[in-house]
């Protein structure tokens with residue numbers, strides 16, 4: 001209960017809690033907070049693939065492969081035959097060059113991996129031809145999520161699996177934050193809602209075998225291993241304090257993407273965004 005003394009409001013309960021009780025345990029509390037909670041990092045996706053026990057030569061499709069790092073890693077770690085597809089020609093060019101370089105050191109890799117232009121909504125492979133669909137950090141961008149998941153279902157062999165990693169918004173993301181961030185980062189707002197995604201998964205005839213909610217873990221892992229979160233925080237401070245310096249040199253659009261990328265990582269670190277991993281498989285038709 002605040003006490004009124006000579007025109008000032010003194011919240012004695014707060015003063016006592018903050019500057020006495022809390023102050024007594026503050027150092028100890030901070031020591032506890034300095035200790036890692038052992039967050040999982042991106043390598044966990046490969047651990048999940050290992051659990052699937054795919055045979056050497058099994059077929060994987062990396063949907064939205066970007067510059068091809070993960071497709072190459074999947075082939076190296078698990079001896080899979082991998083096709084990476086992406087709609088951005090620059091990505092396919094870089095991935096192909098990297099593959100040529102890697103193939104010089106690992107003969108056989110070149111014939112196990114291919115990269116080509118393509119999109120999640122129209123996968124360039126036959127039905128029931130894929131053992132593993134790998135789709136990491138792509139589906140926020142897809143206008144027609146139902147079609148993408150229907151494509152995953154179409155190309156999976158019976159017994160095949162899809163491993164989907166995707167970011168979602170949480171209740172902590174304020175509407176004004178979402179309305180700037182999501183279009184700036186090319187995200188379809190509905191796709192950032194787990195219910196919407198899970199309805200598309202069901203409608204496609206896929207079932208969710210596992211759903212792992214990562215929350216802040218990858219953000220913590222990045223900060224603990226490379227200081228990535230702190231670097232993004234510092235970059236966002238500089239971008240916000242002196243926008244014109246960066247806009248003049250790199251242009252408004254690139255400024256917005258740089259700020260959006262920083263906020264993306266910061267928001268994940270403080271729980272406004274949360275990534276999920278789904279392991280999916282074709283749903284068996286009901287036999288009545």
Ligand SMILES: C[S@@+](CC[C@H](N)C(=O)[O-])C[C@H]1O[C@@H](n2cnc3c(N)ncnc32)[C@H](O)[C@@H]1O
Pocket residue numbers: 063064065066067070085086087088091118119120121135136137138141142
């Ligand atoms: C954040 S990057 C992720 C790249 C890579 N999967 C990774 O995890 O590093 C998003 C990728 O999605 C790709 N992408 C965007 N729209 C797509 C679509 N309709 N179909 C397939 N990929 C798409 C982009 O070109 C980009 O490579």
